[in-house]
Amino acid sequence: MNPDNINLLFDMAGRNVKVAMDLLPSALSGFVFQDSKKNEVGIHSGHNIMYDWTYSNFGNPEFMNLYKKAKKGQWDSDDLAWDTDVDPFNFELPIFPERLQPMYGHPSYNKLDNREKGKLMHSTMSWLLSNFLHGEQGALYAAAMTVEATPWMGAKYYGSTQVMDEARHVEVFHKYLDKKLNKLYSVNDNLFVIIHALTSSAEWDIKFLGMQIMIEGLALGAFGLMYKVTREPLLKELLKNVISDEARHVHYGVEALRDYYTKEVSDQKRRDREDWAFEVSKLLRDRFLFLELYEENFHHAMKKEEWVKMVVDSEIMSEFRRTLFSRLIPNLKAIGLLSDRIKPKYEELGLLRYENGTAADRLTLNELLAA
Numbered sequence: 001m002n003p004d005n006i007n008l009l010f011d012m013a014g015r016n017v018k019v020a021m022d023l024l025p026s027a028l029s030g031f032v033f034q035d036s037k038k039n040e041v042g043i044h045s046g047h048n049i050m051y052d053w054t055y056s057n058f059g060n061p062e063f064m065n066l067y068k069k070a071k072k073g074q075w076d077s078d079d080l081a082w083d084t085d086v087d088p089f090n091f092e093l094p095i096f097p098e099r100l101q102p103m104y105g106h107p108s109y110n111k112l113d114n115r116e117k118g119k120l121m122h123s124t125m126s127w128l129l130s131n132f133l134h135g136e137q138g139a140l141y142a143a144a145m146t147v148e149a150t151p152w153m154g155a156k157y158y159g160s161t162q163v164m165d166e167a168r169h170v171e172v173f174h175k176y177l178d179k180k181l182n183k184l185y186s187v188n189d190n191l192f193v194i195i196h197a198l199t200s201s202a203e204w205d206i207k208f209l210g211m212q213i214m215i216e217g218l219a220l221g222a223f224g225l226m227y228k229v230t231r232e233p234l235l236k237e238l239l240k241n242v243i244s245d246e247a248r249h250v251h252y253g254v255e256a257l258r259d260y261y262t263k264e265v266s267d268q269k270r271r272d273r274e275d276w277a278f279e280v281s282k283l284l285r286d287r288f289l290f291l292e293l294y295e296e297n298f299h300h301a302m303k304k305e306e307w308v309k310m311v312v313d314s315e316i317m318s319e320f321r322r323t324l325f326s327r328l329i330p331n332l333k334a335i336g337l338l339s340d341r342i343k344p345k346y347e348e349l350g351l352l353r354y355e356n357g358t359a360a361d362r363l364t365l366n367e368l369l370a371a
Helices: 003-015 017-032 062-072 114-149 153-181 189-200 204-229 233-264 267-285 291-298 304-312 315-334 343-348 365-370
Strands: none
Touching (some): 003 017, 017 189, 017 267, 062 153, 062 233, 114 153, 114 291, 153 233, 189 204, 189 267, 233 315, 267 315
């Protein structure tokens, strides 16, 4: 086990023992037993399946509004221009700008010839899109669980459309990786731990918080950044369609949790959820360290500590932090999980600066694409 992950668990326990114990089985599965590296893994979920035989408790009226929008917003993945010629080694029409390569400007990068730089860019894009794909698979299963576990019939109606959305997202990202990049990486350990935690939780609101607010909110930012910088037309159109779906998903999470956390739960449970969201924010912040690329290409050329510092200080990480957390922090505030008690912890991570941004559920598609 990585010593950093041992320290992470001890630090977590020092902040909130209950949250640490809730996340411990997931951390053991991902960090210790390396279940994320297995081709298949089964995760037991203990949530209740909520039936309503009266079909009368539709919950927040916004659920049905989202349901109507989702029915009209469905798109067919087969309509994308899959015959587009994609060359991941082409720096004239790049999938991703060279300057956003995490190693860009480093002496080890400058020593590479154009073929080697192209190979590294291909690996970088394959790694990013692979983990987008794995996150979408997690979203597919979490969306199906929220249909079962939510107490509101309106939320069940809308949630069923999200299951379809997520299946389509898994399909298109896998097809792009398989047909255009021909390279697939295993799921990142940090992402696996988060997916494991929300999948295995028996609490319905944890599934909403973990997926709809945390992972989907961050995905919305990441997809938006990639949409803005890519010059590859097939990927750009794919991302535009995915972003239109993700905006609804985040809105759904905010609507489902806002009143619940601010009006219905005890102060202690709200504090526990604040701490849970903070720990997951740390895992998500450290998700994009490209350690798999380090092990694959540069473990012999530099120490791991040097690689991590280089990535953390890189332009791509600066952009990811801005786009990812400028969505997440306002969303946490919107659902009542950014109290004065928890704010100093986000300040230590350098994330509180995004507090007064616009929550993702309040942005139009054009604003999301332009952000």
